Amino acid sequence: MSVRTAMGRMVSLQPGDAEWAMSKVIGRWRVFAVSIAGWWEALRDGQMLGCYFGADDIAEMQRIPREKRRLEWGAGRIAAKLALRQLHRDQDGGVAALNTIEIGNRKAGPHRGQPQSNCARHLSISHAGEWAVAVAGRSHVGVDVERIRSFGSAMRDMVLTAREREWIDAAEARETDLRTTLVWSFKESFMKAHGLGVFGHFRDIELTGMAANGRLAWSLSGSLESTLRRLATGTFEAIGERIGDYTLVVSGASDRGP
Numbered sequence: 001m002s003v004r005t006a007m008g009r010m011v012s013l014q015p016g017d018a019e020w021a022m023s024k025v026i027g028r029w030r031v032f033a034v035s036i037a038g039w040w041e042a043l044r045d046g047q048m049l050g051c052y053f054g055a056d057d058i059a060e061m062q063r064i065p066r067e068k069r070r071l072e073w074g075a076g077r078i079a080a081k082l083a084l085r086q087l088h089r090d091q092d093g094g095v096a097a098l099n100t101i102e103i104g105n106r107k108a109g110p111h112r113g114q115p116q117s118n119c120a121r122h123l124s125i126s127h128a129g130e131w132a133v134a135v136a137g138r139s140h141v142g143v144d145v146e147r148i149r150s151f152g153s154a155m156r157d158m159v160l161t162a163r164e165r166e167w168i169d170a171a172e173a174r175e176t177d178l179r180t181t182l183v184w185s186f187k188e189s190f191m192k193a194h195g196l197g198v199f200g201h202f203r204d205i206e207l208t209g210m211a212a213n214g215r216l217a218w219s220l221s222g223s224l225e226s227t228l229r230r231l232a233t234g235t236f237e238a239i240g241e242r243i244g245d246y247t248l249v250v251s252g253a254s255d256r257g258p
Contacts, residue, residue, distance in 0.1 A: 021082065027214070027239035029250045031143060032082040033133045034075040052078055054099045075132035076125040077103055083136035084119045091138070114195050124192055128246060139234060141252035142193030144185045148245055151180050159184055161206045182240055182247045183207050186216055189249040190238060194228055214239045216249070 020038030024031050043049050049058065057077065064070040081101045088096055102118040115123045122141050125134045129147040151159070160168070160183060168179045187205050191198040204224035209217035216238040220228070234253035241248050 021078065023082070023086075024243070026241060026248065026250050027237070029135050029137065029141065029143075029239075029252065030083065030086055031133055031135050031248065031250060032079040032086070033131050033145075034079040034082075036071045036075045036127070036130055036132055039075050039078055040071055050099060052081065052098045054102070056102070057099075072127050072132060076127060076134065079132050079134035080115060080117070080123055080125050080136070083134045084117055084121055084123065087121055087136040087138075088119060114192070122252075124189075126188075126192075131246070133248065135250055135252075137252055139253040140193050140195070141250065142189040142191070143248070143250050144188035144192065145246055145248050146181050146185045146188075148178050148181045148242070148247060150177050151184075156180065159187070159202045161203055164207055167207075178242060178247070182210075182242070182249070185247040185249040186218070186238060186240055186251070189251040190218070190236070193236065193251045193253070194231055196227075210240060214241050216240050216251075 020035040020042050022033045024033070043052060053061070053074075061070055061074055064073055078098075080103050081098045084101050084103075085096050085098060088094055096119070103115055103123070104117075106114050106116050115125050117123055119136075122137045122139060123134065124141050124143045125132065126143050126145045127133075128145045131145060133143055133145045135141050135143040156165070160180070164183050168176050168183070171179050186207055187202055188198050190205060191201060201224060204221040206219045207216060208219050211217075218238070236251060236253055238249060238251035
């Protein structure tokens, strides 16, 4: 399997050179990306901020003590709102005002802690480096973005199966970090789509193939397969890409029905 690298750039949502919000189609999903620093520079005056955030959003953001975390929170929320609005437009033909879309976290159940909204759609958010990304869907979905980086031997031992190591070690030196990061990103997105954490499960998932179009194949341990069967989250697919210095993977259940 080879890593798909001919990505093209993401498409700006803003006029001119203002590229703090962008989107890209990955498989059957549209991923929205928001610059963690750029959104605040563009929207910091009260009138513009109010176009994206309701009063409750702004109050919650102001309660976050650390500036870095506030900016990440805001970027993730904007990306999620854009994703939900686009999904609503594509499926129902309606356009919701961004400041009316409410996003919180599930308080109970197998997907506890996962983002949810008042739009009755599934949602996933991820942050890395300078960007926050989000994907929305009618069915379970998970997204993970990672800056391509080196992994120490202890981390590789925790994350990689023997087969994945062979694939990574067979690459040219300049691609080993890319492949390792892609494996990590896939496993994160796959488990997020099921509402579960990846830690403790890294070696229960094995990336076994990557097609020229970015479509991923995998195998599961018996114990994890049994766990996911009980969750009844449906038949899954996953797409992985490299975008600049980042890997981006979306995993999700096939959309069926309304």
